[in-house]
Amino acid sequence: MLPTSAIPTSSNTVDDCSICLNVLAPGLPLLTLSCNHKYHLNCLASNVQAQNKECPLCRAPIDASIVQLLTSRIQPPIQPHITPLPIPFPSQIRAAYNIPSVEDPVDEAAVRALFNHLASARQAAIASANTASNLPLITVSITLEYGAQISHEESNIYGLVTLQASSAILPSNNESLALPHAPIDLVCVVDQSGSMSGEKMRLLKQTLVYIVEQLNDLDRLAIISFDTQAYDRSHGLKRMNQQNQQILTRTINYDIPAGGGTYIGCGLEMGINLFTSRRTKNSLGALLLLTDGQDNLQHDYSQLMETLPEGVLCHTFGYGPDHTASLLVQLAEKGNGGTFTYIDQVQAVGSAFAMTLGGLFSCIAQQLRVNIEFNGEYRISHVHSKHEHEPKKLPSNKITFKLNDLNADEKRNLVFQLHVPKVNNNQQVEMDNQQIISQNEQTFFDQSTIGQVIVTYVEPNSNQTITTNPVSFQLIRMDQPSADLLQVNYTLDIQRNRVETAREIKRAMDENDYQRSLAILKAQVEKIKASVSAQDPFCQLLVKDLEYRYPSERDYRSSHQNAYMQHSSERGTYAPTTNASAAQYLSYPQQQQATHFQQNQLPPMYIQQQMPPPYVQQQLPPPYAQQ
Known part of the structure; x- marks a missing residue:
């Protein structure tokens, strides 16, 4: 990583705009090029619109995205020699102008090539592990609270469906950090209010630069900072090629001051808008929201969170003890199954973001649907897992749990209660592998199939829908079950x-x-x-x-x-x-x-x-x- 103090600066930095020769006064709209030379925004826009697309001082080519921004910009007249009135907070200086967002489009051909590469890498990993070529990405297992229930009585027992994501494709040591992953659209929305000054802001900037370095040319990143206003620091979703990484690193280190109050909603809204306005999109999407404080006024973000596109997760981070944890939990829960992280130690912010990044890099399944169906009068009466399900009204003999995604090496346990009906032994009971076994003059039925579970999901690398083999629920029904069959x-x-x-x-x-x-x-x-x-x-x-x-x-x-x-x-x-x-x-x-x-x-x-x-x-x- 390139530390903040180590980023090179130009030795030709001047206090005047070399285009209009007027002073670069604080409070005026300014723009720093990748060569680190600074100009009045409107002066540079006029220069570019006159087809001068090089830095007037060093003749370095101006970045194409900046050229596009300045070419389309219509500027009002500006008087650079006028000294502005004092502004209370440094962060509000940039509120005087707004550079529009320009989205870097997804390279569809490169993404397809990556998907093919990932498929080959997975097959190679499977082969090296001497496993079957059809090794599933997700395995499904089931458990009932008891092995048997008395046949002539009704009961209510617990059931469990477990999804285990494969870890066979994960290499040892740190090799996985270098492996390609499904491309991500990532938006970081970070607090720059006055309470973030000092060590908090330094460590946050260090973390943001790390994120920039970990993304590759197919990933896209946007950085939004906010106090009582929101600031698009990246000017849209940018592909993390080497040039954009350098530009964004400079922006992080130099252009995110700490000052002002706190209004989470303005940053959150700008971040969500970047997702809703996408012309192209990567298969994975996530919004990371960090704040160390509370809104100056209370706000309800329920309607705003409803605009977050399906499949984009909102992960929230509460930095220090002064944030409103309940609000961040609510945002994460409404954010398509995101997470909330309480960062109790200032120096832990990097580890917190890195852990979330590690999960995003290892996503192996999206749009999971866990379809459970029971036979006859068996009914699911209650659900104890937080995941959405249909139908919402219970009891029902059919239910579908909806999970947004599953990452490599993760597990999900879906817990529910099952109504067990009476069984009339005088009637013919339909069972799979039905047997009558005599033991100690007791007659009982062997395990019977009472239902099954099937899981479907989308593999993000290929966008292919995969369906697992059915797994059956087995429950013995008899007049006098043995004690071991009635153990929890x-x-x-x-x-x-x-x-x-x-x-x-x-x-x-x-x-x-x-x-x-x-x-x-x-x-x-x-x-x-x-x-x-x-x-x-x-x-x-x-x-x-x-x-x-x-x-x-x-x-x-x-x-x-x-x-x-x-x-x-x-x-x-x-x-x-x-x-x-x-x-x-x-x-x-x-x-x-x-x-x-x-x-x-x-x-x-x-x-x-x-x-x-x-x-x-x-x-x-x-x-x-x-x-």
Whole structure:
């Protein structure tokens, strides 16, 4: 990475515009070229419109996108010698003019070539692993709470569908960071209010430059900053070729001052507009929103978030203890299944963004549809997972869960309740592989198929729709099931503890009374301790996290909002060390990207002398703990 202080500057920098020879007064519309020479915006526009497309001082060619902007710009008269009145905040200087956005179009031919390359790379990885050529990207498994139910009684039991994304295509060490990925349209919307000054802004700029460096020529990036107004720093979605990377790096380091108040909505709206106005688009899209404060006035962004295009995820980051965590959680939830990250330590902003970037780089499935269908009178009565589903009105013997995407090495567990009807043993019961077995003078039926699940999804590299093979639900129905068949399934009980903990954390965060909020979490702790899976390492971490006492109510709520989002979505982000249970959701690519960021920002001796970063301290379960 090129540090802020190391970016070269021109030795010919002057205080006058070399076109009109008037002073470059603060507050006037100015534009700095890639050669680092600065001019009045209108003077340079007139120069370009006169077909002078080189820097008047050094004769370096002016970037084509800047030429296009200035050629189309109609400028009002300007008096460069007039000194403007003082403006309260430095960031408002740029409000005097607005350079229109110009989108770099997607290179469709290059994208197709990349998709072919990725398909070949995957086949090569499969071959080297000596696996079958039809290795699925996603495997599906099912679990019911019990192995059997009494045939002449109704009951209500839990069910579980688990989706596991393949990690076979992921190489070891840091090689995956160099592998191509499905092209991304990424918009970073960042707070530049006065509270971001100093170390916060320095580390944020360092992180933005890292993001610029990690994207390739097929990825497109836009950077929006905001205080009480929004500023399009990239002037639209730009492909991250070498030239645009250099321009944007300079912009990040020099043109994002800290000052003014906070209005999240103006930055959010400008970022969403870049997506809705796209003439071309990459297969993946994400908006990253970071703020360290609260809106000067309360706003409802529900209608604005409805305009976010389907498939574009909104990931939010709360920087420090003073942001409104509940608002950022709401934006993420309405942002097509995005995540919320509470950045409790100023120096953790880079790791937080890197983890999200690692997830985006490893997306293997989009538009997932989990279709569950049960036979006869079996009905799904309740859903305990946060994902959207149809029909919304239950009970129903058919249900379809909708998931936006799944990244390599991730897992999703869909938890629901199933109404089990009576079975009349005097009637012929249709079963798959039905057998009558005599044991200890008891007669019972073998496992029977009561339903099945099929998953369809779009592979983002090829845009091909893939359908998994059906997986069947099996449940024994008999008059007197044995004790082992009526034992609660251990795996399902862990997932029940997870979804119930997420629900209770949400309920506690919605409770304004602090003591009543604490009481809700205390009750959930007791419920986990009494469960079948209470001694499971993950459940013990849940208890430890819920029992932790925070120094302030604001820390308590910010940290638990982070925990709620991770436990409900099963998607990893950076988390405070007080949320150790959330570490299990971090995928291998996310950990690689975070480690890569750390190694690129700190000198080798510093890395060796420091304690491991928070995402390593959090007692990751196998295989991560062994990586």
